[in-house]
Amino acid sequence: MKSVLMLKHIKVENANAISGLTYGFPAISNFLGFTHALSRTLQRKHNLALGGCAVICHQHHVNAYQPAGWGDYVFSLTRNPLTKEAKTAAFVEEGRMHMDVSLLVECDFSDEDFDFNTGSDTQDVKCFQDFIREAALMQRLAGGTVQSIKDVVFAHVPDRSDELNRFTRNHLFKLLPGFALVDRSELLKNHFDVLKVDKPEIEMIDAWLDFCALRQKARPEIKEGEMPNEDTSASWEYVPKPAKGWLVPIAIGFKAISPLYDGGEVARARDPNTPFRFVESAYGIGEWLGLHRIRDLDQLFWRYEVVGDFYLWRNQYAPQPQVNNNQSDQ
Numbered sequence: 001m002k003s004v005l006m007l008k009h010i011k012v013e014n015a016n017a018i019s020g021l022t023y024g025f026p027a028i029s030n031f032l033g034f035t036h037a038l039s040r041t042l043q044r045k046h047n048l049a050l051g052g053c054a055v056i057c058h059q060h061h062v063n064a065y066q067p068a069g070w071g072d073y074v075f076s077l078t079r080n081p082l083t084k085e086a087k088t089a090a091f092v093e094e095g096r097m098h099m100d101v102s103l104l105v106e107c108d109f110s111d112e113d114f115d116f117n118t119g120s121d122t123q124d125v126k127c128f129q130d131f132i133r134e135a136a137l138m139q140r141l142a143g144g145t146v147q148s149i150k151d152v153v154f155a156h157v158p159d160r161s162d163e164l165n166r167f168t169r170n171h172l173f174k175l176l177p178g179f180a181l182v183d184r185s186e187l188l189k190n191h192f193d194v195l196k197v198d199k200p201e202i203e204m205i206d207a208w209l210d211f212c213a214l215r216q217k218a219r220p221e222i223k224e225g226e227m228p229n230e231d232t233s234a235s236w237e238y239v240p241k242p243a244k245g246w247l248v249p250i251a252i253g254f255k256a257i258s259p260l261y262d263g264g265e266v267a268r269a270r271d272p273n274t275p276f277r278f279v280e281s282a283y284g285i286g287e288w289l290g291l292h293r294i295r296d297l298d299q300l301f302w303r304y305e306v307v308g309d310f311y312l313w314r315n316q317y318a319p320q321p322q323v324n325n326n327q328s329d330q
Contacts (some may be wrong), residue, residue: 004104008150016144017063021282022251026097028251028313048113053301102178106206111125179288185284187243194213248286263276300312
């Protein structure tokens with residue numbers, strides 16, 4: 001990665017808030033797709049391509065409400081126009097949300113590769129930033145409308161480690177308050193391995209639900225030596241998640257459920273010239289991290305990855321080792 005492209009504070013209205021079994025924030029595929037579409041425009045016009053992207057959320061609002069003022073939330077739906085028979089159209093449940101996000105996009109090129117030919121490096125960079133802003137405003141992000149982009153910044157990434165740390169700190173701190181989404185699916189695997197020790201028949205979805213579900217358990221209010229019964233009063237408390245952190249269930253890709261068919265072999269495929277296969281969503285665990293905790297910029301970037309029959313969106317985040325400041329001097 002020679003440079004990084006920063007699209008700061010992208011305000012999006014009516015973005016898709018549902019991703020398979022999860023809801024509340026668009027899947028990473030929406031942001032990678034947005035970057036890919038931007039890259040195709042850039043490649044067609046200036047023969048430059050973009051890489052992976054990092055997602056930073058500043059604010060979000062899911063269009064949902066509680067009908068009774070308490071209890072479960074439901075999505076705020078829109079009334080569709082009447083059908084051609086002048087009858088009420090059926091409701092199609094759609095989860096929509098408004099959000100304010102920033103994207104960091106990795107670039108394997110520098111300002112020396114620009115072809116604007118203005119005669120000034122500073123002016124070339126400005127032309128590139130204006131081109132990206134105009135192209136991004138013409139696209140949709142997660143199905144939503146891009147209302148505005150506060151700023152577009154193109155910056156060279158230093159090679160030296162000390163300069164890179166300063167670069168990461170300076171640019172990420174300018175995006176505060178904000179939280180970056182990273183992949184923590186290794187926590188799911190670790191939890192699954194622990195559960196299988198006592199319950200060999202347990203499945204991965206049971207471990208995944210331990211991260212997703214809000215569970216409570218009863219603590220009987222009894223005296224020592226007494227046994228609880230159906231009349232015993234109890235206080236309810238939440239069961240903690242298997243690991244610490246702002247952990248959320250996320251879609252991380254697709255799993256193939258069919259052979260790979262040749263182009264045109266499957267009827268009504270979107271592209272008759274491209275090989276085709278049926279897939280189902282794959283899920284993992286993500287974590288929202290405060291930007292002040294990020295030390296390595298490269299660990300924030302999500303990229304496409306193919307592993308066997310899995311088509312994944314992954315990043316290489318590794319948590320920093322915890323330092324115990326309470327240890328006494330020996």
